[in-house]
Amino acid sequence: MTVTTQTSHAPARNYWRRPPIIANPRLRWALGLGLGIYLAAAIGTLDINWIRVAEGWPRAERFFSGFMPPDFFARGDAILSGLLESLWMTVAATALGVLISVPVAIGGARNVAPMPIYLFCRSLMALSRTFHEVLIAIFFVKLFGFGPFAGVATLTMATVGFYAKLLAEDIEAINVSQSEAIRATGASWLQWLDYAIRPQVRPRAIGLAVYRLDINFRESAIIGIVGAGGIGATLNTAFDRYEFDTAAAILLIIIGIVMAAEYTSGIIRKAVQ
Amino acid sequence: MAVSKDDHGPLWRRRTSKGDFAAWLAWLIGAAVVAVCFSLISDKTIWEFVWSAPREAADLGSRMIPPDWSYSTQLWRPLWDTFNIATLGTAIALIISVPVAFCAARNTTPSTSVVRPIALFVIAASRSINSLIWALLLVVIVGPGVFAGVLAIAFRSIGFCGKLLYEAIEEIDVPPVEAVTATGASSGQVLTYGVAPQIMPAFAGISVFRWDINIRESTILGLVGAGGIGLQLSASINNLDWSRVAVILIAILATVIVSEWLSAKIRGALT
Amino acid sequence: MPTLTLSHLTKRYPTGDLALDDVSLEVPEGQVMALIGPSGAGKSTLIRCVNRLVEPTSGSVLVGDRNVTEMGSGKLRRMRRRMGMIFQEYALVERLTVMENVLSGRLGYVGFWASWFRRFPREDISTAFTLLERVGLAGMEDKRADALSGGQRQRVGIARALIQNPDLLLVDEPTASLDPKTSRQIMRLIAELCTERGLTAVVNIHDVPLARLFAERVVGLQAGGVVYDGPPNGLTPDALTQIYGEEDWNATTGKGDAEGSAPEDGP
Numbered sequence: 050m051t052v053t054t055q056t057s058h059a060p061a062r063n064y065w066r067r068p069p070i071i072a073n074p075r076l077r078w079a080l081g082l083g084l085g086i087y088l089a090a091a092i093g094t095l096d097i098n099w100i101r102v103a104e105g106w107p108r109a110e111r112f113f114s115g116f117m118p119p120d121f122f123a124r125g126d127a128i129l130s131g132l133l134e135s136l137w138m139t140v141a142a143t144a145l146g147v148l149i150s151v152p153v154a155i156g157g158a159r160n161v162a163p164m165p166i167y168l169f170c171r172s173l174m175a176l177s178r179t180f181h182e183v184l185i186a187i188f189f190v191k192l193f194g195f196g197p198f199a200g201v202a203t204l205t206m207a208t209v210g211f212y213a214k215l216l217a218e219d220i221e222a223i224n225v226s227q228s229e230a231i232r233a234t235g236a237s238w239l240q241w242l243d244y245a246i247r248p249q250v251r252p253r254a255i256g257l258a259v260y261r262l263d264i265n266f267r268e269s270a271i272i273g274i275v276g277a278g279g280i281g282a283t284l285n286t287a288f289d290r291y292e293f294d295t296a297a298a299i300l301l302i303i304i305g306i307v308m309a310a311e312y313t314s315g316i317i318r319k320a321v322q
Numbered sequence: 323m324a325v326s327k328d329d330h331g332p333l334w335r336r337r338t339s340k341g342d343f344a345a346w347l348a349w350l351i352g353a354a355v356v357a358v359c360f361s362l363i364s365d366k367t368i369w370e371f372v373w374s375a376p377r378e379a380a381d382l383g384s385r386m387i388p389p390d391w392s393y394s395t396q397l398w399r400p401l402w403d404t405f406n407i408a409t410l411g412t413a414i415a416l417i418i419s420v421p422v423a424f425c426a427a428r429n430t431t432p433s434t435s436v437v438r439p440i441a442l443f444v445i446a447a448s449r450s451i452n453s454l455i456w457a458l459l460l461v462v463i464v465g466p467g468v469f470a471g472v473l474a475i476a477f478r479s480i481g482f483c484g485k486l487l488y489e490a491i492e493e494i495d496v497p498p499v500e501a502v503t504a505t506g507a508s509s510g511q512v513l514t515y516g517v518a519p520q521i522m523p524a525f526a527g528i529s530v531f532r533w534d535i536n537i538r539e540s541t542i543l544g545l546v547g548a549g550g551i552g553l554q555l556s557a558s559i560n561n562l563d564w565s566r567v568a569v570i571l572i573a574i575l576a577t578v579i580v581s582e583w584l585s586a587k588i589r590g591a592l593t
Numbered sequence: 594m595p596t597l598t599l600s601h602l603t604k605r606y607p608t609g610d611l612a613l614d615d616v617s618l619e620v621p622e623g624q625v626m627a628l629i630g631p632s633g634a635g636k637s638t639l640i641r642c643v644n645r646l647v648e649p650t651s652g653s654v655l656v657g658d659r660n661v662t663e664m665g666s667g668k669l670r671r672m673r674r675r676m677g678m679i680f681q682e683y684a685l686v687e688r689l690t691v692m693e694n695v696l697s698g699r700l701g702y703v704g705f706w707a708s709w710f711r712r713f714p715r716e717d718i719s720t721a722f723t724l725l726e727r728v729g730l731a732g733m734e735d736k737r738a739d740a741l742s743g744g745q746r747q748r749v750g751i752a753r754a755l756i757q758n759p760d761l762l763l764v765d766e767p768t769a770s771l772d773p774k775t776s777r778q779i780m781r782l783i784a785e786l787c788t789e790r791g792l793t794a795v796v797n798i799h800d801v802p803l804a805r806l807f808a809e810r811v812v813g814l815q816a817g818g819v820v821y822d823g824p825p826n827g828l829t830p831d832a833l834t835q836i837y838g839e840e841d842w843n844a845t846t847g848k849g850d851a852e853g854s855a856p857e858d859g860p
Contacts, residue, residue, distance in 0.1 A: 063719035065692055067711050068735045091406040095472070101465035109463040134366065141359040144352075179578050180571075183454065183542045187559065192378050194371030197363045271452045275545070278366070288458075300455070307450035497684035501750075504644050505757055506673035506701025511708050515697050519688040 115293035121302075124287065124295045128302065131283030135269040138200045138279050142269075143262045145201070146208025153209060154216035160228075161220060161246070170213070177210030186272035197278030204265045204272070212261055216254060223249045256318040263307075263314040270303050385564035393566045397554065397573050403468050404550035404577065407543065408536035411475025416529055419480045423487035429499075430491055430517060445488075448481030453539050457548035468549035475536050475543070482535075483528050490524035491517065526592050530585045537581040541574050551577075594658060595619040596761055596793040597643065602652035604638050604817075612638040614817035615652070625787050625794045627808030627825075629801060631837050634814040636797040637681075640763045643795070644676050645669060656761060674701035677754030679783070681766035681797075683746040685753075687739035691730065694738050694749050695721045698756035717756070724752040728782060744775035751782060755790075762787065762794040769799060776800065780807045801828065801845050 071077040121128070156162045157170035182203055189199035223246060231245035273281020280299060287296040337345065424430045426441035457474035464470050494517060502516035544552020551570060558566040597620040604613040612635040620626050628636045641647035643654050645661060654661040661672055677698070685694050699717045700708055707713065725731055728748040738746060747767060754762060764783060768776035780798075784807040787794050798804045804811055805825040813821030813828075813836035821832050830842035 062722045063715040065718045065721070065734065067690060067693065091410055094402065094406065095410075095468050097469045098465055098467065102469070105463040105465070112459075112462045134363075137359040137362045140356060141363055144356040144359075179575055181538050181542045183545065184555075184571075184574075188382075191382065192375040194368055196367055198367040198372055201363055267450070267452060271454050274454065300451075304447070304450045308446055311446075311450075497680055497682060498686045500646050501678065501680055501684035501753070502686070502697055502700065504646060504673055504676070504678040504763075505698050505753070506670045507697070507708075508670065508700075508705060510705045511700045514705075514709055515689070515693075515700060516686060519686050522688060 112293075115291075116297035118294065119297040119301055120292075120294035121298040124283070124292065127283050127286070128280070128295070128299060131273075131280040131299075132302065132306075134197055135266060135273070135279035135281075138197050138204060138269050139262060139265045142201045142204030143208060143258065143265050146205045146261070146265075147212055147258050149205070150209050150213040150216060153213040154220060155242070155246075157213060157217035158220035160223070161242070170217070174210055174214045174217070177206045178214065182207050182268050182272055183275055186275050186277040190276040195276045195278070195282075200269060200272055200277035200279055203277055204268060207268065208261055208265065211264070212257055215257055216250065219250045219253050220246060252321045255321045259314045259317045259321075263310045266310055267303075267307055382564060385562075386568035388565065389568035389572065390563075390565035391569065393569050394573065397551065397570065400544075400551040400554050401573060401577060403471075404540045404552075405537070407468060407471040407475055407540040407548075407550050408533060408581075411472045411540070412479055412529065412533045412536050414472065414476035415479030415483055415532070416525075418476070419483035419487055420525075422480065422484045423491060424513065426484060426488040427491035429494075429496075430513065441484075441488075445481045445484040448477055448479075449485065450481075451478065453478035454542065454546060457543045457546050461547045466547035466549070471540060471543040471548035471550055474548055475540060478539070479532050479536060483532055486528045486531075487521065487525065490521045490528075494520040523592065527589065530588050530592075534581055534585040538578060541577070594622075596622045596624075596657065597795065598655040599639075599643075600653050600655075602639070602642060602654065603650050604635070604642060604647060605650045611817050613642065613649070616814075616817070616819055617652075618812065618819065618822075620793055620795060622793055623787075623791050624810060625784060625792075625796065625808050626810045626812060627804035628795060628797045628812050628814060629799075629804050629836065630814035632799075634836075635817040636814055637765055639814070640678075640765050640795060640797055643761075643763055644673050644678060670701060674757055675759055676761045676763055677757045677759035678763040679747070679750050679754050679765065679767050681769045683743070683750045685738040685746055685749055687737070689738060690734065691725070691736050691738060691741070691749050692721060692734040695725065695734075695752045695756055698753040701757070720756055721752070724755055727786075728752050743771050744779060747771065747775075747779050748782070751779075751786070755786060760793065762792050762796075764794060764796040766797050766799060768803065776803060777806075783807070801833065 069077055071080065153170045153173055156166045157174060159167055162170065185206055186199060186203040189202045193199045193202060227249065228241070228245040231241050236244060269279040270281045270284070273279040273283070274285045276282065276285075280303065284296060284299045284303075287293070287299060335342075422441050422444055425432065425437045426445060428434070428438070431438040431441070453474045456477045457470060460470040460473050460477075464473065498520070499512060499516035502512050507515065540550050540552075541555075542552045544550045544554065545556045547553070551574060555567065555570045555574075558564075558570060597618075599616055599618045602613055602616045603611075605611050614635075616635075616639065628639065630636050638647055642649045643656070643661065645654075645664075649662060652662070656672065656675065659672065661669070664672060686697070689697075693711065696711075696713050696717060699713055702717075703713060722731075722734070725734060728751055730745060730748050730752070733741070733745070738749060741749065750767075762783075767783060768779055771779060780803050783794070783796070786792065796804075796808060798808075805828060808825055811821065811823065811825050811828060812819055813832065815836050820835050821828070823832075833842045833845065834840070
């Protein structure tokens with residue numbers, strides 16, 4: 050290839066390397082070495098029983114042949130009542146959770162709430178987010194007994210952790226000039242919330258509620274396994290009785306509903322935003 | 323908005339009377355639905371158990387305190403396993419989700435009629451099965467232990483990471499991609515030079531986000547035998563060994579707090 | 594033989610918009626041709642039909658004696674190496690370094706893994722350094738593209754197009770987002786480089802005075818058709834009215850003497 054550009058005075062460089070992402074070479078090598086050691090240690094302690102894994106395929110085959118064909122009817126009543134129970138739990142928990150979340154979110158937004166209230170609300174959110182739903186469900190089942198009440202309590206708590214946190218972040222991200230303009234009119238604090246904050250966060254608040262409804266339904270299928278009611282309880286019973294064909298039917302129904310719910314919630318969220 | 327007139331001149335209201343009515347009706351119906359749900363649940367609830375909850379809680383609390391601190395020395399290994407399940411599971415999921423996402427994104431997919439629907443189905447199927455159910459299935463297939471947990475986390479996360487990633491790919495800036503194409507680059511080079519640099523920040527963010535979620539998820543996989551600290555937890559609960567349960571819960575709490583702090587640090591370093 | 598021959602080129606988008614309507618043009622070797630016209634006249638579509646970033650609906654594009662419109666993807670890629678393109682808003686990959694952006698002009702010549710590991714041939718790298726110096730960006734090779742100013746970014750874009758060692762330069766609104774002074778500098782740089790290397794160039798440009806200043810020939814597009822084709826000084830108010838519609842053009846066609854004394858080009 051020929052270049053017709055006038056040649057520069059200095060001999061042209063013909064070597065170039067991309068500058069590394071981490072400039073400090075010692076840090077770079079240390080991080081790389083650390084990562085290598087970690088991976089070796091982690092994979093080394095995996096304890097994979099390859100003989101057992103090799104047996105996996107025939108086992109899986111037997112397992113899945115038990116699933117086939119899925120039986121939707123033998124326990125049709127139980128499946129239907131489980132599904133409906135999941136649905137009640139989902140609606141009740143989402144409504145209650147959102148109702149509790151709104152004040153918590155307002156309290157947890159730094160630009161709205163004073164420091165002590167902010168800290169209180171934030172720790173409330175952190176508390177309800179720390180433990181996995183299933184762990185919370187185990188304890189609520191211990192406290193409230195088996196059944197959907199424990200499920201609603203679990204999902205409500207999880208909803209508060211999720212919804213309040215995201216709503217608070219949304220309130221913190223509002224447009225400042227709009228909020229200043231309302232404040233400049235001499236509006237009271239409540240009027241300011243109503244006129245400056247509410248219109249700005251409303252679309253996202255609705256979108257998040259729909260999204261959480263969707264998540265709560267999925268979770269309701271899981272927490273039932275530890276006794277908190279809903280379709281998960283039906284699933285657990287089916288597994289316990291070795292009725293794998295019914296279990297397969299339930300799993301398929303859950304997947305179907307989750308996909309349908311995700312599709313519709315996507316449409317609703319797009320429509321409000 | 324509605325402006326009407328009465329004796330004193332024009333009158334403004336936010337909605338027409340009809341709109342007002344519709345809004346109230348919608349709220350009423352919503353409230354009624356929720357009330358019905360609550361009453362159906364209350365029918366299935368044994369309220370004596372609920373009313374005894376405070377006593378139950380006090381009882382549980384007294385059994386948990388003091389926590390059996392000596393047990394904590396046996397928790398290092400399960401915690402290490404829990405951490406590995408989350409980290410290796412996330413890593414595997416990321417490696418698989420990248421090609422899946424490129425196949426699913428409208429602007430990079432090799433074919434919209436065959437490959438894209440398949441990729442979207444993989445994402446949807448992976449997402450709609452909870453990691454606990456994945457673990458349930460995998461324990462049967464590969465046997466109980468950490469490996470089943472790693473795979474369960476990976477299988478669940480492929481869909482999550484794949485979805486967020488393909489959405490990021492669909493939102494990239496088009497002109498740089500055009501520019502790389504115009505130099506005569508092959509499609510692989512267009513991906514690595516035109517597309518990949520643009521989605522790097524999203525990729526890093528998604529990894530940290532999912533890793534944080536997976537730490538939480540991997541604490542419960544032990545309940546179905548897929549390794550991690552959940553194994554110790556379910557054993558202690560079954561033995562009604564509440565002072566040990568307390569120690570395990572504290573350990574989980576500490577792990578989650580540390581992981582949250584770590585991911586916040588990484589996220590801060592990335593932006 | 595002309596470097597670029599368009600015959601009966603037509604492009605109708607799936608939306609039904611007719612962007613190009615039976616355009617036939619010949620650009621002889623070494624000519625810098627400016628393409629002017631209102632937004633939506635089809636200037637960008639025309640340029641993109643030449644390297645087939647946009648597929649023409651009918652008609653043909655010949656570069657030299659080779660028909661671009663009939664090429665399969667492999668041949669098209671080899672053909673694209675011979676055509677450098679400079680974009681509106683620079684179209685740099687912002688998270689890559691200046692050097693990587695320039696070297697991406699050689700992607701058509703190196704294999705996938707070589708480009709993956711950033712192992713470009715030494716001649717390419719020394720050409721890249723020479724070009725960076727020529728466009729006034731010496732020493733900037735390790736900066737990330739998003740750390741540069743608009744004018745600097747467009748210089749990177751120019752270097753990227755030139756490292757392809759093209760026969761034909763396709764330039765799409767190179768000054769659209771630059772301030773007036775930088776616009777001049779960039780246009781002058783492009784014109785100089787075309788003269789130095791004897792390049793044929795098609796330059797889309799909004800700015801009529803700039804087109805008059807730097808192009809040897811001006812083609813006016815209006816609603817997908819050629820309505821003016823002639824020397825820059827033939828752009829009378831009447832011609833401009835035909836291209837752009839009714840307006841007082843006297844200020845625009847007024848002598849370009851003030852423009853000739855624009856400050857010297859510098860980084």
